[in-house]
Amino acid sequence: MSLHRRDVVKALLQDRGKVLVVAGLGSTAWDCTAAGDRDLTFPMWGAMGCAAMTGLGLALAQPKRRVLVLTGDGEMLMGLGSLATIGVQKPDNLCVVVIDNERYGETGMQESHTAHGVDLAAMARAAGFASGLLLRDAAGVAALRKAIHETAGPHFAQVKVVAEKIPLVLPPREGALLKTRFRAALLGSAANTE
């Protein structure tokens, strides 16, 4: 295992163009912020297990935009049913990427189920995603970035990364602010008075 999470997220978000991003709570939200705090990234500070479904709601509301969910293995494990729900809806503009350090990073680095062989990518394939990849190297990440921008999903990828404690890079905390800035950037300032 040689990939580092900050490098992976930075590579996936490089030249992101019009991609809309949902970041699951904890380390993946900090990773996205480290790659650059953006209005069109919605970092979650709670609602564990809801990141993939938030991505689905956004993908259905914005079918012409690409939507990328970046989340952790623990967060994804708490919402496994959403893989089945997304598999039924089959939004071709949605990509769910799990940054898998096999740990609950915010709570003391306890091992998650993926440390014991639980295969999220296989679950996503079985649920009906267009692809479900297990990635371990930079070439795979580069190909994933291309898929996020170019090919019909829904895609799922589980990217194995080093379990490491790294400095926190925190986005704004206030939920109403994060929501409002996202909507204004996406829908225009008229959305603020809807």
Next chain:
Amino acid sequence: MNAPLPAALDWSLAAHQVLSRHGFSVVGYVPDGGHKRMIELCQADARMRTVVMTTEEEGVGLAAGAWLGGAKTVLLMQSSGVGNIINALGMLRECRIPALILVTMRGEYGEFNPWQVPMGQATPEVLRAMGVTVQHADSAADVAEQVDAAARLALGSYQCAAVLISQRVIGIKSFEDQTSR
């Protein structure tokens, strides 16, 4: 059984018209006998995207994401499902994301299944504890008006509002009755 209901009693049709008028375009649901007709009406509506979910909690993420993208969401669930969304509701409150929840009640008016009673009785309290505005529809004729008022409050005040549709309206009286629907 197939004769059309009088308009005042076809609360699902009346409530669906209200949802349509307010522009709800995403409908998240976990199937429930009381919502059967509403689910079918939404599925048949080309302006609504219905999303069947494995658990009600998924609906909170769905509503949040849809609102980020400019779409309005209504969630359909049974009172037992309310217990599955409590922590997630914190996101809607903290972010001031509007959502409408239509809850078909069990565990109250004439319930036959004792396992439904604890959550049914706790439903209004736990919703209120999470900051959800709770309204009640105790007769078929009252549903559409309550849904309209709850929708206006939710969308106008960036809040989560729920309408609890009484078991008296739904009228399920036995397990045999429920499964024969």
